Amino acid sequence: MTVVKNAVESAAEAETAALLIRRTGARATPARVRVLRLLRMVPAALTHHEIEQAIGDLPVDRVTLYRVLDWLVESGLAHRNADAQRVFRFSAAAIGEHSAHTHFRCENCGRVFCLDAAPPAPPSLPEGFSLSHLELDLRGRCAGCTGEHR
Amino acid sequence: MTVVKNAVESAAEAETAALLIRRTGARATPARVRVLRLLRMVPAALTHHEIEQAIGDLPVDRVTLYRVLDWLVESGLAHRNADAQRVFRFSAAAIGEHSAHTHFRCENCGRVFCLDAAPPAPPSLPEGFSLSHLELDLRGRCAGCTGEHR
DNA sequence: CCATCCGGCGCAACTCTGTTGCATCTGGCA
DNA sequence: TGCCAGATGCAACAGAGTTGCGCCGGATGG
Ligand SMILES: [Mn+2]
Ligand SMILES: [Mn+2]
Ligand SMILES: [Zn+2]
Ligand SMILES: [Zn+2]
DSSP states (O other): OHHHHHHHHHHHHHHHHHHHHHHHSSOOOHHHHHHHHHHHHHSEEEEEEHHHHHOOSSSOOOOHHHHHHHHHHHTTTTTEEOOTOEEEEEEEEEESOOOOOEEEEEETTTTEEEEEOOOOOOOOOOOTEEEEEEEEEEEEEOOGGGGGGO | OOHHHHHHHHHHHHHHHHHHHHHHTTTOOOOHHHHHHHHSSSSSOOHHHHHHHHHHSSSOOOOHHHHHHHHHHTTTTTTEEEEEOOOOEEEOOSSSSOOOOOEEEETTOOOOEEEOOOOOOOOOOTTEEEEEEEEEEEEEEGGGGTTOOO
């Protein structure tokens, strides 16, 4: 019952991912669809390694996965940022909007959570300075990690 | 004239660095003093590689430099954070005050400027999240780099 | 249908950044 | 000055990501 429902939802999610990919003019290959679907369904920023684990059955080649992730970032469908352990983490981009938004990074598990709080207004800069990027960097412990030992 | 003055200032900076190091109870070794002095004099967060270049004469062993940087971070004299290219960058910690303040990083020359604008108020977090660090990350072009080609 | 083409894939080898093990050396104190 | 815990230097290692190149298979045109 729930199994069937999940399977249907799963297929729908895959189709959505495929559409988003084709919309860019590129091919909706299995690797791309599977990775984008995963990123869109998981509320966190995942590492290359975590993604490899998560799509364990029918494994994707290591390099292919790197190239899929590069392509997703380049085409605007995903974000990449280096975590505190200097490993890249990938998360699905918000559909319509590329606009800046606020992130919370858990210092225990390394995951990144996207908050819907609007970014703060930029402060006044010294004469001659120009701003191209503004982001509020928030770190601490996520709900899942609060109260865990160490 | 200016040469002499710079040399004196240079020695004074080195002595300050040595004092800060001894104050922690550890040895003020040449490598530690040279690295901390550099970080304190440069208004930017530098990579291991950039630091190696900057203290070019009398080179420090690669591994020793890594260990010096680890020690500086561990002892609270420097900060480490991974940049967008997933490389660690190191900067001197503010002496008395660790309080959050606003930084502007020039994407052309890489320098970091400390603004006196107060950091924004923290947004409300999801249930169970706790905040330990808040920083406004501002990037763009500094006054010196505005209007330069590329 | 078939030929062709080109984007994507798989594998191997490589680079870059940082770490670990271990022998040797030395800063700072007695 | 002599001592020795704590630093250093060298070599080997590890993880994350990149590059080169030949191959494959889906799209496209006849
Ligand atoms: Mn996000
Ligand atoms: Mn600062
Ligand atoms: Zn967490
Ligand atoms: Zn600049």
